Amino acid sequence: MHDADLLARRFEEHRPRLRAVAHRMLGSGSEAEDAVQDTWLRLSRADADRIDNLGGWLTTTVGRVCLDRLRARTARPEQPWDADEGEPGPTEGEPVDPEREAVRTESVGRALLVVLDTLAPTERFVFVLHDMFAVSFDEIASVVDRSPAAVRQIASRARRRVQLGGPVRETDPARQRQVVEAFLAASREGRFDDLVTLLDPHVVLRADPAGVGLGARAETRGSAAVAGFFNGRAQGAVPAYVDAAPGAVVVVDGQVRIVLTFVVTDRIIAIEAVADPEHIAALDLATGDPAAR
Known part of the structure; x- marks a missing residue:
């Protein structure tokens, strides 16, 4: 198989998780798809042979893409959430991804999307990647140009704000x-x-x-x-x-x-x-x- 075809196939294996990350970050299915596509374009231009952990690289990259979009949204406010959209589901013929299904068991739904909209872009980025998708503070720190200790504090602040927003989690x-x-x-x-x-x-x-x-x-x-x-x-x-x-x-x-x-x-x-x-x-x-x- 051609290297480009193999890379595309590996990317497709991670697509459900990337879409879930982007949807939690952006609150919009259409924007999430655009962010995932941007992530693919960045991967296609990168030296994939030098990426040791493709899953981690893709997760932080789609997060970075979403963070840029959130910051642009802050500078040009607009309605961020698709009010009638639920969580993104598998498309017809798409295999169920166990990791994605584990994340979906959190069942945060629209209530958490509303609370996340009250967070600053960096807070939302840190909270979503760490608390929902188990990305380490060290990996997140390299994206937001902060120390791991500072990222911990951002996560703590975001977590408290989410908790104050109401009982949005099934797991209290x-x-x-x-x-x-x-x-x-x-x-x-x-x-x-x-x-x-x-x-x-x-x-x-x-x-x-x-x-x-x-x-x-x-x-x-x-x-x-x-x-x-x-x-x-x-x-x-x-x-x-x-x-x-x-x-x-x-x-x-x-x-x-x-x-x-x-x-x-x-x-x-x-x-x-x-x-x-x-x-x-x-x-x-x-x-x-x-x-x-």
């Missing part, structure tokens, strides 16, 4: 905390099957360089692999709120050494392990309910 914070606590208990007790059940089949575990230095892999994908990593571990992990979202911390000699953040829909779709002291210091950590503080 209380349910998310229950899932995280169940995961930690299963990890400590070595209940591998329970861990797999709590994890989305396409879950992603990412560790920062400091975490890699402690023995973790930079990225682990799939419920079996992530469950295998945590099986019998988390002995020192306790539930906590990280930037007002359910997470966990590992405390050694009175100091937080590792922070775990979770992205939860009906199951856990992403986990990030942070061990860098400077990054940890930039996080808002609480072992109680932040609403009670």
Whole structure:
């Protein structure tokens, strides 16, 4: 097969996810399709042989395209959302993408689109890519030209604004905390099957360089692999709120050494392990309910 044909075929495999990202960013099916097409044009002009992670490159690129469109929209205000459109669905004959279906289980619908419209373009970009599509803060930081710590703060601010916008998620914070606590208990007790059940089949575990230095892999994908990593571990992990979202911390000699953040829909779709002291210091950590503080 010709290289161009192979590249086009690989792009089509990622199209459903890219369309889902663009729709969440732009709120319009037609604009989302245009953004995906722009992403293909950028890929066709790039040196694909130098792209190590095509899926990650495409996700951040479509996000960058959408961010540019949002900024242009801010300079020239117009009605951003297609009021009668629902979530983008598969076209006739298009295979169902499991990763996309996992994202769709969040069922945020029109209510979240309205709330997202209140966010600044950079806030929306960070929130959508990290909280909905599990893109790491390091990858996002390179796009918005901010430090990972600054991107964390942007995500935290956006998350709080979304939460204040009303009950737009089927998975509320209380349910998310229950899932995280169940995961930690299963990890400590070595209940591998329970861990797999709590994890989305396409879950992603990412560790920062400091975490890699402690023995973790930079990225682990799939419920079996992530469950295998945590099986019998988390002995020192306790539930906590990280930037007002359910997470966990590992405390050694009175100091937080590792922070775990979770992205939860009906199951856990992403986990990030942070061990860098400077990054940890930039996080808002609480072992109680932040609403009670």
